[in-house]
Amino acid sequence: MHHQKLVSLLRRVMETPTAPFHEYHMAATIRELLAPLTHVTITEDAFGNLIACYRRGRKRPRLAFAAHLDHPGWVKKPGDAADTPEFLGGVPADRLEKCPVKWFGEFGMWDLPAFELTKDGLIRSRACDDLIGCVEIVALFHELERLNAEATCYGLFTRAEEVGFVGAVHLAKTWPLPDGVRFVSLETSAPRGGAELGKGPVIRVGDRMSVFDDEITAELLDAAAAEKITVQRALLDGGSCEATAMQLYGIRSAAMSVILGNYHNCTPEGGLDVEYVSLADVKGLIKLITTTVIQMASGGKGKTSAKAAMKRRLEERVRAHRVHDRAAKAAWKRSIG
Numbered sequence: 001m002h003h004q005k006l007v008s009l010l011r012r013v014m015e016t017p018t019a020p021f022h023e024y025h026m027a028a029t030i031r032e033l034l035a036p037l038t039h040v041t042i043t044e045d046a047f048g049n050l051i052a053c054y055r056r057g058r059k060r061p062r063l064a065f066a067a068h069l070d071h072p073g074w075v076k077k078p079g080d081a082a083d084t085p086e087f088l089g090g091v092p093a094d095r096l097e098k099c100p101v102k103w104f105g106e107f108g109m110w111d112l113p114a115f116e117l118t119k120d121g122l123i124r125s126r127a128c129d130d131l132i133g134c135v136e137i138v139a140l141f142h143e144l145e146r147l148n149a150e151a152t153c154y155g156l157f158t159r160a161e162e163v164g165f166v167g168a169v170h171l172a173k174t175w176p177l178p179d180g181v182r183f184v185s186l187e188t189s190a191p192r193g194g195a196e197l198g199k200g201p202v203i204r205v206g207d208r209m210s211v212f213d214d215e216i217t218a219e220l221l222d223a224a225a226a227e228k229i230t231v232q233r234a235l236l237d238g239g240s241c242e243a244t245a246m247q248l249y250g251i252r253s254a255a256m257s258v259i260l261g262n263y264h265n266c267t268p269e270g271g272l273d274v275e276y277v278s279l280a281d282v283k284g285l286i287k288l289i290t291t292t293v294i295q296m297a298s299g300g301k302g303k304t305s306a307k308a309a310m311k312r313r314l315e316e317r318v319r320a321h322r323v324h325d326r327a328a329k330a331a332w333k334r335s336i337g
């Protein structure tokens, strides 16, 4: 995707305020950014999760990429005349007062820059988690449209992830997508399992609670290898993601992430500040999901997959070592007379 185009998508999404349950501005922004794409339709489930679909031609859909629309933030307690603010999301209680709050009607976010791109390629924002994931899906659809890709795939934008996967659970219970479609969570995650910021997007083999679908994980790795996209393969067990929630309800799921600094705005020094990710990692992830969708639609790489290649090597070794096996059995027979 063209650099300036991606930056304008990032800016538009990240400047939109959001908080758990108060994702209406973000949902409107996503709809606006997808509206020009003629092959994309958007529906909404009863809870307000957005279900976008890119469809060109008659290829069967395999993947649904998902990101959540919210970020930890302040809300006004419903029905409370004094308008007492309440914090929703996983941030230690002793940090909450360490930054002033900017209010957007019924919800507030810490008063930090919405979007900055530094000279050394970092995206700094009050809410990288998970607006970066939302941008990645929007960018994927723009790329599929630009490439006239013959493919079908879904983008899921969920609500209220930060308070316990509320939107994802609703989606899982009412799973609206065709059989065979796998859920792929796109997240930002604290560095774990040897993964580092700036070293490429992470194909997340699991989170704190689960390991993820082996087949889809392998296909993502194969697509990265085929397109020479640098990726990291890691267990990011700093937290749980929506793929775990989906798997609890029987939806086969995989996950990807970009490494995040200052997870949930918490700095190593004990304060609050912007979160940050690497723009290059985000670009790598968009390229990888785009290429994966296109490869899968064209029937996949089949025999060139790393696992198929390993199976062939194992079969060759079995054949090549038969001669040793026969010789050893003959030697044993001779030795026992």
Ligand SMILES: [Zn+2]
Pocket: 072, 129, 130, 162, 264
């Ligand atoms: Zn989060």
